Amino acid sequence: MLITLCVKVSFAQKKADIGFKAGLSIPNLTTGSSNNSISSGYNSRLDVHAAVHIEYRMGDRFSIQPQLEYSSQGGKKDGIQTFSTPDNLSQQFPPGQAPTYLYADYKSEARLNYLMLPVLAKYHFMSSKKWDAYLAAGPFVSYLLSAKNITKGSSLIYLDEGKTQPLGPEAQSFDNTENITSDLHRFNAGINGHAGIGYKLSNGSIFLEAGGNYGLIDIQKSAADGKNKAGAAVIDLGYQFRL
DSSP states (O other), X not given: OHHHHHHHHHHHTSOEEEEEEEEEEEEEEEEOSSOXXXXXXXXXXXXXEXXXXXXXXOSSSEEEEEEEEEEEEEEEEEEEEEEEOOHHHHTTSOTTOOOSEEEEEEEEEEEEEEEEEEEEEEEEEEXXXXXXXXXXXXXXXXXXXXXXXXXXXXXXXXXXXXXXXXXXXXOEEOOEEEEOGGGBOSEEEEEEEEEEEEEEETTEEEEEEXXXXXXXXXXXXXXXXXXXEEEXXXXXXXXXXXX
């Protein structure tokens, strides 16, 4: 209790700014060494990013900045893809001989939305009457709000990735939106950071930041779905003012 009270009093005595920012998230899903073809081959996608922060000034150069972020993550694929053999296609094979995976040529996009809480150490390496330049970095924890896998297109289904063994003569539709939230871990943790430059106004400042975040925990619950780590590059424009 005494330690908590001292910390609160200490922060209360420091100069504090509150800021709001929004911009562009450029996420992707990276793969590790232990992986399967279902979770490989992702490219970056584009979505929104937004955050609110409080910056506690510890001096002219250093500050602590906790922030609450809405972070859209995920990735996309376009082309030949691997998918687990569904039950309706397994019935076309003799008992026990259905392949684990099948292949088709279509588009897919994984959209993962997180609520993220980073705590950043911030260093102002240039500060004048009008300009401020800084670096910030620190750990984060996050909670998965929702996750969807959206597929589009039509294709023959193949037994091999080289598309030499079609399963049937007719193309199948892959237009579908699947809720995959229950297949992923709800919590993640990782590192977050950015570089920024601000222009000071009479009652605050406007700023531009570029940085990113990277989760250190594989997002899938089951190894059969592969292993991916989520992360994103971020570009934000914002405004902050003294409390």
